[in-house]
Amino acid sequence: MFILFTITGFILRLKKFTILETYFIFGIGVLLVWPSVWSSDRFLLPLVPLVLIYIFSGLIWIQNRLKIKNFVLVISGLLIILNMIAIIPQAKTAVSQNLDYMKGNRFAGYTIDWRRYFEVIDYIRKNIPEDKIIMARKPEFIYLLSRHKSFCYPFTTNRNEVRESIKKADYILFDNFRWTGTTLRYLLPVIQEHFQDFETIYKTNHPEFFLLRIKKEDF
Numbered sequence: 001m002f003i004l005f006t007i008t009g010f011i012l013r014l015k016k017f018t019i020l021e022t023y024f025i026f027g028i029g030v031l032l033v034w035p036s037v038w039s040s041d042r043f044l045l046p047l048v049p050l051v052l053i054y055i056f057s058g059l060i061w062i063q064n065r066l067k068i069k070n071f072v073l074v075i076s077g078l079l080i081i082l083n084m085i086a087i088i089p090q091a092k093t094a095v096s097q098n099l100d101y102m103k104g105n106r107f108a109g110y111t112i113d114w115r116r117y118f119e120v121i122d123y124i125r126k127n128i129p130e131d132k133i134i135m136a137r138k139p140e141f142i143y144l145l146s147r148h149k150s151f152c153y154p155f156t157t158n159r160n161e162v163r164e165s166i167k168k169a170d171y172i173l174f175d176n177f178r179w180t181g182t183t184l185r186y187l188l189p190v191i192q193e194h195f196q197d198f199e200t201i202y203k204t205n206h207p208e209f210f211l212l213r214i215k216k217e218d219f
Contacts (some may be wrong), residue, residue: 005062006073009054012061022051045199111200113178116209121145122175123202128171136173137183153187162190166214171201174210 013021022190024201027047034043051138055070063071064074107115107155124134125146154165166172174191175183191212202211 005055006051007054007171008058008061009057009125012057013054020050020053021149024054028216030138049202111178113207113209116204116207117173117175117177118139118145119204120202120209120211122160124171124173127202128211132170134171134173135167137170137177137180153183155182155186157186157189159190159193162186163194166190167216168199170214171218172210172214174212176207176209178207 010024012023024047027050030041031047035072053165056076059075084133096108100108107118110118118141121147125148126141128134128146128148130147132148133152134140134148135153136150137152138146139152140147142150150180151165151169154161156162172187172191177183197215199213199215200210201213203209
C-alpha cells in the first residue's frame with residue numbers, strides 16, 4: 001500500500017522536477033546496480049526522507065481526488081500505530097540487553113556468531129604476538145580489541161589474487177557468520193586448495209570459528 005502511495009507521490013512531483021527527484025532516481029539506480037555481496041537494507045536510509053515526502057504527497061492527492069475527509073490523518077495514525085506495535089517488542093529487548101550489559105555481560109545483545117568472533121579476538125589478544133598480522137572478515141574489530149594489524153581478504157573468485165593477499169598475513173580468523181557468506185565464497189576455496197599450509201591454532205564451539213596460522217615457509 002505504501003509503495004503505491006510512494007509511486008503516486010513521485011509521479012505527481014515529476015511535474016515540478018527538482019534536485020530531490022534527481023537524487024531519488026540516482027539513488028534507486030545505485031541500489032539496483034550495487035553488488036549483492038555488499039547489499040543491505042541500511043543503504044535505503046538516505047532515501048527514507050524522500051519516500052516519506054512522496055507518501056504524503058500521494059496521500060494528499062488521493063484525499064483531494066476521492067474527497068475523503070481526514071484521509072491523510074487516518075492513514076498517518078495507522079502508520080504510527082503499526083510502527084509502535086513493531087517498536088515495543090524491540091524496546092523491551094533493548095532494555096533487557098542494556099540491563100544485562102550493566103550487570104557485566106559485555107556481549108549482551110550480540111548473536112552467537114558475533115560472540116564466537118569476539119572469543120577468537122580475545123584469544124588473539126592474549127596469545128598472539130602484537131607484530132603479527134591477521135586476515136579477517138571484520139578487521140576493524142580485531143584492531144580495536146586486540147591492537148593487531150588486520151585486513152580483509154579480497155572479494156574475488158580469483159584464487160591467485162586471494163592467495164597473494166593471504167601471503168601478507170600471519171594468521172587468518174576464519175569465521176562462520178550467519179549474516180554473510182563471503183568467507184565461504186572467496187576464502188574457503190583457497191584454504192581447501194592449500195589445506196596443508198595452514199595450522200589450526202584455536203577453535204570455538206558451535207558455530208565453529210577458527211584461528212589459522214599460515215605456514216609461510218610452505219605457502
